[in-house]
Amino acid sequence: MRDILTDLGEDPSREGLLDTPQRVAKAYQFLTQGYAQDPKAILQQALFAEAYDEMILVKDIEFYSLCEHHMLPFFGRAHVAYIPDGHIVGLSKIPRTVEVFARRLQVQERLTLQIRDAIDEVLQPLGAAVVIEAQHLCMMMRGVEKQSSRTTTSSMSGEFEKHRTRTEFMRLVQASS
Template identity: 55%
Template structure:
């Protein structure tokens, strides 16, 4: 698969008028192919393998918030990066998830071609399903290179998406508590 990607990158480089054999570009097709495989490794990951049994019994009924989880993804429209952070809150329903699993879940979905809106939903649904939470909230703030490097070229633009599930959606006070946590 990496060899095939390398050949495609070679064709792209040649089609823009570059000499793929010149010193600086000679190994670029293979490096780019390996980078793309890494940047899209989320397609080869499964939620069950990411969680890996790190779901623990707990009588905690208060909110758990994990914020500022870095993410790097590629937009499906231009294959350009978007970079940001993810904030997650959940209300345990008798089970809690190991802390590192939240970052791994974010990475699993971030390492795919997509739009931010769908990634936000996918992360919320995965957490909801993993621990059978009473409620889940996910907010992602990101800067999109497709807005900054091309098209409208707006350097200070960013996008915020949110998905609320269960009590995080139904109970305004709970939702506000989460939003207060991530503001501060």
């Protein structure tokens, strides 16, 4: 970090920058704490046998992540659904799972798949679906500089690959809160 400050033409020994390298290191440790967490273990902590077999949707899960290409933030909302097959998971575990994967250097496409795959593997539902809508500062602050652009990714498995179920999921995601 000191080298970067010097390359920018700054003086790393200047009062305001003296502790910047340590602050940046702490910030990146926090922003990438997902590497030290196991999302599957989080889901397994709160599995409950239940005969419910309709869609469960947790939507508008805020997340913040870092683009692995530029290490600039991207942020938005994740919408996660599954159809249980004998087991449900504590609702708070779904946003925690999103958070663990988001707190790693990421691309939005991989983030979407990782969330879906973890739910599929641990819950073994009849199907799972994830839609992520995000804004990327690497596109807003640099490069094409398009401040209003949003990127949407989705991944579906099982019952969500059927048109009717997918349509219901998308309708519920788009419904106003």
